[in-house]
């Protein structure tokens with residue numbers, strides 16, 4: 001069974017009775033990509049029409065920054081300003097990953113609506129509605145990163161390398177979150193209620209994002225936690241992000257983060273699509 | 281290949297509920313099949329299987345000669361679905377909904393826009409097309425839903441209870457839309473709980489109960505199943521209802537019923553009785569505001585077939 005079937009068309013049935021010409025033009029290539037993009041546009045329009053859906057991804061990074069910088073910053077770094085520099089590249093990663101979880105939660109709600117019945121009754125690839133939703137949700141990542149940076153700059157955060165490197169750090173985080181979001185889509189397909197998706201999501205995300213050097217340097221952590229931090233891909237991603245924004249070694253962290261991204265995508269995307277097809 | 285769609289012995293279970301217990305449905309090209317049944321009869325389940333949204337647990341179904349399970353992707357190219365529950369995106373405008381479907385059907389964006397405009401005009405939604413569907417009334421939503429099913433000019437259209445919840449005027453509009461589709465040669469599967477609707481639109485009717493077809497035929501066939509006809513008399517002077525009842529009882533040889541105030545009805549064997557009735561009423565000097573001989577309603581057909589009224593059947597399912 002191929003899970004990621006393409007929506008390419010085979011021969012159309014002969015003209016319908018009554019002599020009315022079919023509205024569909026001839027076969028066009030790259031069906032899956034075109035359909036996914038059209039559906040991503042749908043997600044985007046929906047998000048734009050309900051901007052309150054973006055409140056969580058806008059406020060959450062702001063709150064985390066405030067809490068960590070002013071509650072812990074002095075204790076950990078001696079100065080809130082130094083701590084902000086240390087924290088922000090890592091919080092950026094966490095923010096984007098949390099936004100990816102929302103994709104699974106939203107899909108769980110969306111899929112119960114009648115419009116998914118319509119998508120299923122159309123001659124498009126089975127995976128197209130899922131790819132469309134996941135792609136369309138990239139807007140959430142962008143909005144959350146933007147609000148984090150605006151806020152960070154107001155508080156005094158400064159990129160120490162160059163804008164291109166900072167942009168690369170953001171893109172890397174988005175790519176990783178996009179790939180990881182397929183795991184949340186899978187959970188979204190398996191759970192009955194959006195609350196359940198959120199519950200499972202947090203269960204996975206807390207060790208992944210907090211079990212890192214995000215809040216405090218890895219050297220200060222107990223040995224067993226340091227072992228986890230070293231294998232945790234999100235930790236690698238945070239190190240890459242710090243390297244790209246503040247300077248320091250990046251290459252190996254970037255490679256590891258990209259490898260993990262590819263691995264997550266290859267494993268979870270087909271599983272999510274399969275779960276989606278089963279759920280009828 | 282004479283059948284546009286054909287289902288044989290379809291079985292579908294949900295846990296312990298048997299939604300379909302070996303249902304057979306078929307319609308020739310260009311015909312309207314009415315699937316008539318009370319709540320929970322399995323109408324939606326049957327439509328969802330024919331629309332490739334559900335896999336049957338038993339039996340087989342083919343649409344345009346293609347198997348709904350093995351050739352699901354091909355089946356999806358020839359069908360249009362208007363589900364019982366509106367399947368449009370509420371956040372999108374009417375136009376955006378239709379353009380999206382056009383694009384998913386491989387129309388170029390320009391073609392998709394043209395098709396959307398055409399459908400919105402046909403369904404009287406040109407103005408509303410620029411507003412999110414969430415702001416639509418029930419009737420507008422239904423029409424948009426139907427339009428969405430027609431974007432690809434499908435050969436076969438499934439309409440699952442298209443008029444449930446519509447007022448009589450909107451219902452008539454919907455009936456006219458269906459008639460126009462049929463005039464264009466489209467095959468229609470129409471499910472309904474309204475006997476009147478099946479009678480008005482369908483070439484053939486399958487009466488469904490508890491996941492099975494319990495009767496099939498033309499609307500006229502079905503009415504004949506009950507046998508005989510019914511005389512209805514409404515005397516102009518309600519005080520003379522007793523006399524009319526007595527005359528009817530004597531002529532028909534059975535006790536007439538009074539289904540409403542000032543009306544009596546009685547089933548009769550042949551129409552000879554009708555002539556005799558006119559003579560007797562005349563001789564007694566009883567004026568009438570209504571005097572008719574009609575085939576039984578489909579409600580009565582259902583009662584004859586199942587021994588239950590449609591509402592009783594519903595309660596049983598709900599219980």
Ligand SMILES: Nc1ncnc2c1ncn2[C@@H]1O[C@H](COP(=O)(O)OP(=O)(O)OP(=O)(O)O)[C@@H](O)[C@H]1O
Pocket residue numbers: 294295297298299317318319320321322323324325326364473597
């Ligand atoms: N997804 C489902 N899970 C469990 N039971 C279901 C499911 N879908 C349908 N059923 C059951 O199957 C039976 C047939 O349902 P169906 O929706 O096909 O009836 P219907 O004829 O369309 O009724 P209505 O006129 O109310 O729309 C019902 O008893 C219903 O409760």
Ligand SMILES: [Mg+2]
Pocket residue numbers: 323324325364440441
């Ligand atoms: Mg139904």
